[in-house]
Amino acid sequence: MSEGTLYDKVWDQHKVTQLPTGQDQLFVGLHLVHEVTSPQAFGMLKERDQEVAFPERTHATVDHIVPTGNRDRPYRDEAAENMMAELEANVRGSGIEFSDPDSGNQGIVHVIGPEQGLTQPGMTIVCGDSHTSTHGAFGALAFGIGTSQIRDVLATGCVAMEKQKVRKIEVTGELGDGVTAKDIILTIIGKLGTDGGVGYVYEYAGEAIEKLGMEGRMSICNMSIEGGARAGYVNPDETTYEWLKETDAFEDSEAQSASGSRTESGDDPEKFERLKPYWESIATDDDAEYDDVVTIDGSAIEPTVTWGTTPGQTAGITEPIPDPDDLSEEDRDTARRAQKHMRVEPGDTMEGYDIDVAFLGSCTNARLKDLREAAAFVEGREVADDVRAMVVPGSQRVRDAAEAEGLDEIFKTAGFDWREPGCSMCLGMNDDQLEGDEASASSSNRNFVGRQGSKDGRTVLMSPIMVAAAAVTGKVTDVREMEEVATV
Numbered sequence: 001m002s003e004g005t006l007y008d009k010v011w012d013q014h015k016v017t018q019l020p021t022g023q024d025q026l027f028v029g030l031h032l033v034h035e036v037t038s039p040q041a042f043g044m045l046k047e048r049d050q051e052v053a054f055p056e057r058t059h060a061t062v063d064h065i066v067p068t069g070n071r072d073r074p075y076r077d078e079a080a081e082n083m084m085a086e087l088e089a090n091v092r093g094s095g096i097e098f099s100d101p102d103s104g105n106q107g108i109v110h111v112i113g114p115e116q117g118l119t120q121p122g123m124t125i126v127c128g129d130s131h132t133s134t135h136g137a138f139g140a141l142a143f144g145i146g147t148s149q150i151r152d153v154l155a156t157g158c159v160a161m162e163k164q165k166v167r168k169i170e171v172t173g174e175l176g177d178g179v180t181a182k183d184i185i186l187t188i189i190g191k192l193g194t195d196g197g198v199g200y201v202y203e204y205a206g207e208a209i210e211k212l213g214m215e216g217r218m219s220i221c222n223m224s225i226e227g228g229a230r231a232g233y234v235n236p237d238e239t240t241y242e243w244l245k246e247t248d249a250f251e252d253s254e255a256q257s258a259s260g261s262r263t264e265s266g267d268d269p270e271k272f273e274r275l276k277p278y279w280e281s282i283a284t285d286d287d288a289e290y291d292d293v294v295t296i297d298g299s300a301i302e303p304t305v306t307w308g309t310t311p312g313q314t315a316g317i318t319e320p321i322p323d324p325d326d327l328s329e330e331d332r333d334t335a336r337r338a339q340k341h342m343r344v345e346p347g348d349t350m351e352g353y354d355i356d357v358a359f360l361g362s363c364t365n366a367r368l369k370d371l372r373e374a375a376a377f378v379e380g381r382e383v384a385d386d387v388r389a390m391v392v393p394g395s396q397r398v399r400d401a402a403e404a405e406g407l408d409e410i411f412k413t414a415g416f417d418w419r420e421p422g423c424s425m426c427l428g429m430n431d432d433q434l435e436g437d438e439a440s441a442s443s444s445n446r447n448f449v450g451r452q453g454s455k456d457g458r459t460v461l462m463s464p465i466m467v468a469a470a471a472v473t474g475k476v477t478d479v480r481e482m483e484e485v486a487t488v
């Protein structure tokens, strides 16, 4: 086995050959598919009379267009119904497993892969979606691909790619109260910029990262692409293995192992123990060399929010919004435009910024832990008058687990709308949209102009507990100033 970074090792192990273009051809371990980016690729396959090469390595879900309210078919929105019907037609009879809304497993593609144990360390994972970087939290090499690459993967199980450089981002120290993984990644992108990672994959390391659970690591890897890096990962460790043990892929392993038998379904009882040495072997070696190393003091990170219209325009909650004149020439104009759109002034802080909508959802922050933390804050409090607050769980499994704990009741009692899983107001491809110039406190990952469905809408990105605090006060709020902040 080759030495070096996880990236080098996983790349080398999946490399089939070098192509005449100079790119490498990589074998793909898992191909995730959703309704928005797959139809054209399936169409190209059909035109050539080709079949899906590895249906057992392919998994589909519906997330972007799916309504989060009434899901009776046909969907009220004709475009949504058509996309759903097309996905169904494409996967039906192909052998591709489909986590559809009747399966109990439907959800945002980057939530369902990990929770079903499809996402594993040392794998190559692709999806026609930029936030595929999320799966790197497990020590997988995971990246978003475009339509022609989706076609290639469907037809051959391989993808052509150029190798990237590796930047280690070391987050040292311990996080303060009320500071979460989301604040770490917003801080990283704020420091390195939205283009800072172009040409790199990010390896997140250091004490603050190691101490995070898998949910936090996923939130961080999820936003790698917002920092310009095609992929991001965390080396697998005991936290990773503990999570995996609980998933469908391995949950019976130990029990089966004890009885020493194979199940009727053909599951291998020793699968977990058999795979673990491989997972351990692909972690970055101590003496590995990086193309770049950046160190960030985790103990200095505050609850962090965006003040502008890119995920790189961020400030700690007590930090002043920058004066565009003080920024580099490159950033000046975008900052000016962003401040005009957001109606913020240099020198002010974001604390106290009025919001109309609180959105707790998306593949960045709609997992059980996110909902638990927000619910713990919301319990006994009420959503402010005039604030439209909604929780959109990341998947049906997250929804069910949250309901089993009574989190839905806590949210509903406080005045939140409790909805069905999907991308929802993260990008407003369904009915969940900002109206007019509404401002939202959002746990999602993009604050581009128009992102949440209205061209004048204003999005402030923040952590789930900060969304909960904003929902309650009707303003961007320093969660540390409120009593009883519980992180679970």
Ligand SMILES: CC(C)[C@H](C(=O)O)[C@@H](O)C(=O)O
Binding pocket: 036, 037, 064, 128, 129, 130, 131, 144, 427
């Ligand atoms: C629809 C899809 C192509 C897109 C992406 O690639 O990220 C979406 O998920 C997003 O977050 O903007």
Ligand code: SF4
Binding pocket: 063, 064, 108, 109, 110, 129, 131, 362, 363, 364, 422, 423, 426, 427, 444, 445
């Ligand atoms: S939740 Fe948002 S970021 Fe994630 S896949 Fe859906 S639209 Fe993209």
